[in-house]
Amino acid sequence: MDYLDKLESRTIFIIREAYHEFKNIAMLWSIGKDSTSLLWMVRKAFFGKIPFPIMHIDTSYKIPEIYSFRDKYAKEWGLNLIISRNEEAIKNGVSPDKGRFECCNALKTEALKQAIKKYKFKALLLGIRRDEHGIRAKERYFSPRNQDFLWDYKNQPPELWDQFKSGSDDNSHIRVHPLLHWTELDIWKYVQRENIPITNLYFAKNGKRYRSLGCLPCCSLIESNASNVKEVVEELKTTRIAERSGRAQDKERAYMMQKLRSLGYM
Amino acid sequence: MEKENMNLVIAGHVDHGKSTLIGRLLFDTNSLPDGRIEELKKTCKELGHDLEFAFIMDSLQEEVEQGITIDTTQTFFKTPKRNYTIIDAPGHKEFVKNMITGASQAETAILIIDVNEGVKEQTKRHAYILSMLGINQLIVILNKMDIVDYDEKRFNEVKNIILNFLDNLKIKPLYVIPIVAKDGDNVAKPSDKMKWYSGKTLLQGLDSFQVAGSLTNRSLRMPVQDIYEINDKPILVGCIESGKLKPDDEVIILPSNKAVKIKSIESFLADKKEAEAGESIGITLNQLIPVKKGDIICKKNDLAVVANRFSANIFWMSKNKINVNEKIILKLATQKTECVIEEIKQKINSSSLKLLEEHAKELREMEIGRVIIKTLKPIVIEKFNDIPGLGRFVLMQNSEICAGGIII
Ligand SMILES: Nc1nc2c(ncn2[C@@H]2O[C@H](COP(=O)(O)OP(=O)(O)O)[C@@H](O)[C@H]2O)c(=O)[nH]1
Numbered sequence A: 001m002d003y004l005d006k007l008e009s010r011t012i013f014i015i016r017e018a019y020h021e022f023k024n025i026a027m028l029w030s031i032g033k034d035s036t037s038l039l040w041m042v043r044k045a046f047f048g049k050i051p052f053p054i055m056h057i058d059t060s061y062k063i064p065e066i067y068s069f070r071d072k073y074a075k076e077w078g079l080n081l082i083i084s085r086n087e088e089a090i091k092n093g094v095s096p097d098k099g100r101f102e103c104c105n106a107l108k109t110e111a112l113k114q115a116i117k118k119y120k121f122k123a124l125l126l127g128i129r130r131d132e133h134g135i136r137a138k139e140r141y142f143s144p145r146n147q148d149f150l151w152d153y154k155n156q157p158p159e160l161w162d163q164f165k166s167g168s169d170d171n172s173h174i175r176v177h178p179l180l181h182w183t184e185l186d187i188w189k190y191v192q193r194e195n196i197p198i199t200n201l202y203f204a205k206n207g208k209r210y211r212s213l214g215c216l217p218c219c220s221l222i223e224s225n226a227s228n229v230k231e232v233v234e235e236l237k238t239t240r241i242a243e244r245s246g247r248a249q250d251k252e253r254a255y256m257m258q259k260l261r262s263l264g265y266m
Numbered sequence B: 001m002e003k004e005n006m007n008l009v010i011a012g013h014v015d016h017g018k019s020t021l022i023g024r025l026l027f028d029t030n031s032l033p034d035g036r037i038e039e040l041k042k043t044c045k046e047l048g049h050d051l052e053f054a055f056i057m058d059s060l061q062e063e064v065e066q067g068i069t070i071d072t073t074q075t076f077f078k079t080p081k082r083n084y085t086i087i088d089a090p091g092h093k094e095f096v097k098n099m100i101t102g103a104s105q106a107e108t109a110i111l112i113i114d115v116n117e118g119v120k121e122q123t124k125r126h127a128y129i130l131s132m133l134g135i136n137q138l139i140v141i142l143n144k145m146d147i148v149d150y151d152e153k154r155f156n157e158v159k160n161i162i163l164n165f166l167d168n169l170k171i172k173p174l175y176v177i178p179i180v181a182k183d184g185d186n187v188a189k190p191s192d193k194m195k196w197y198s199g200k201t202l203l204q205g206l207d208s209f210q211v212a213g214s215l216t217n218r219s220l221r222m223p224v225q226d227i228y229e230i231n232d233k234p235i236l237v238g239c240i241e242s243g244k245l246k247p248d249d250e251v252i253i254l255p256s257n258k259a260v261k262i263k264s265i266e267s268f269l270a271d272k273k274e275a276e277a278g279e280s281i282g283i284t285l286n287q288l289i290p291v292k293k294g295d296i297i298c299k300k301n302d303l304a305v306v307a308n309r310f311s312a313n314i315f316w317m318s319k320n321k322i323n324v325n326e327k328i329i330l331k332l333a334t335q336k337t338e339c340v341i342e343e344i345k346q347k348i349n350s351s352s353l354k355l356l357e358e359h360a361k362e363l364r365e366m367e368i369g370r371v372i373i374k375t376l377k378p379i380v381i382e383k384f385n386d387i388p389g390l391g392r393f394v395l396m397q398n399s400e401i402c403a404g405g406i407i408i
Helices: A001-024 A033-044 A064-076 A089-090 A099-120 A136-137 A184-194 A227-236 A248-252 A255-262 B018-028 B034-048 B059-068 B093-103 B121-132 B151-168 B202-207
Strands: A026-029 A054-057 A081-084 A123-125 A144-145 A173-177 B003-014 B073-078 B085-086 B108-114 B137-144 B175-178 B226-230 B233-239 B248-253 B260-265 B280-285 B295-298 B307-318 B327-331 B334-351 B354-361 B365-381 B392-397 B399-405
Touching: A001 A033, A001 A123, A001 A173, A001 A184, A001 B226, A001 B233, A001 B280, A026 A033, A026 A081, A026 A099, A026 B202, A026 B399, A033 A184, A033 B226, A033 B365, A054 A099, A064 B151, A081 A099, A089 A099, A136 B260, A184 A227, B003 B093, B018 B073, B018 B085, B018 B202, B085 B093, B108 B121, B108 B151, B121 B151, B121 B307, B137 B151, B151 B175, B175 B202, B175 B354, B233 B392, B365 B399
Parallel strands: A026 A054, A026 A123, A054 A081, A123 A173, B003 B085, B003 B108, B108 B137, B137 B175
Antiparallel strands: A144 A173, B073 B085, B226 B233, B233 B280, B248 B260, B248 B295, B260 B280, B307 B365, B307 B399, B327 B334, B327 B392, B334 B354, B334 B365, B392 B399
């Protein structure tokens, strides 16, 4: 087994563990490279017949290519796709110019809360990685959230030897993070090896590309000439720029990310 | 060739310099993203601190404010030899379960000791935890040599104390290195202030370690994780703990002892003829027999032990105490059963390693017990040193882990 095989095997183990433990689960698909890689491994874990829905939280501000990519592969891979939007907030015109924090909170966190309530999900699979951002380095593979979605990072249950927290009786749900141990570069190498379809937004056009995908107004392009997966892998081997540097939420306030996250942001 | 990755935990008493060392390692190996130092300077200024290397790691608001690590953090650096993931384990007593969570993912460890303060309570407890987790590639570093004027005598004093203590735990560090994390002496570069030390620098020491070997050459043990019906056939899924398997192998399913043959290895988007330790796979059998999560697949004539009573060392880490004969859930690989601690033969302090009581009636937070466990259902086990994955277990109450244990 090589290094990527080991990462993949552990991820598949965690996906299967989550499904066995909670049954009523969903995977969040942002259409970005991480969650698309996670989806790829979810397909492998269940031999192409995924026994739970794949959910896209749609803020309505996503980059247009994201929607077409989503619909194409949802069909091709036979996904049970759920699209969740906080329609009321969208109707009321919530937008980043009225405050990024409020916007993320209403269009992502609230939309997710509504969906969990509607479908009564016990656990959600998310494609976050420890190397993405300092705060994410503190995550567990199985991370409980209480009814109000709060994350008590100071008092997290221990995890050892592939034994995780199991379901509990209160109304909380568990966030499951099967990609926690991957780095950005690992993901790209895996995308390259497995030939995973990835939206073109990650590849340079006229000297610019997206390194991290979010909503159109809050994501900026980085300078890059990497126009395919191979070139992205090469670029990342030498870069010294943080991955989420193009993300407005992270820059705005030193601790906005931590606050968003403890309030239930993905 | 892909560079290999090694998981490294840094353990030690609070304030002995873990965070500073990590900041130093990232800085000296050029592993910090551009702008990180500036960002930190700004954050520190907002909070009224001077910039300290230590803050590179402490990313929670509270951690920066209080200047202590609460939860484990992971970060990455590389040397020409390999990539490292550093796991920072909090050095506060109240965060021991976070420390264990971090350390259980590591294959190598650094134990850091402030040479001026010497060996403290958490130094010893962390050393015990490293030994319980079976991490035997260890480097001890004696930090803050600047405070003791780079004195060789003081270095040797503390070195002897810690070596003696580690000897009780049957661990022998590969190196004991005098460093100054703050200035970088003997971290990436040899120190010109400690000419008396001619051993390896920390990075040289780390690079001389081996990545954990595969268990493919051991006996086959595949814990069944789940059974899926795909296209009307049952597929047994799981991760192979040790050994290897292929179609037509004659296997026994434990604990029921049924003999069957492997019919196929199932995979999606790939074609597999053989599978080995570490792989998450799916298989089908040549007969339809009842199989459930927790069953262990072994090769014929090479079986694991089936038992409902065994001896173990456990480390209790929940605030709630546990009594002898109190019902609790045991999880071992994919097996799960109710059990009781039938007997606590010895109760031991996890820092001093002193015997607290023989034939004790209860265990409290941070106590070690040498115990006999009795399970409701028979379970499949191994000695930890033979097949680690079947020789270690956790005990759970209210769906949370409250103890880790090793079968002896
Ligand atoms: N003089 C001296 N001080 C150090 C050294 N390493 C760390 N320190 C200081 O010791 C204190 C605790 O260090 P820190 O890295 O936060 O310890 P941690 O609690 O183990 O993470 C800080 O004030 C550091 O500046 C060293 O090599 N020499």
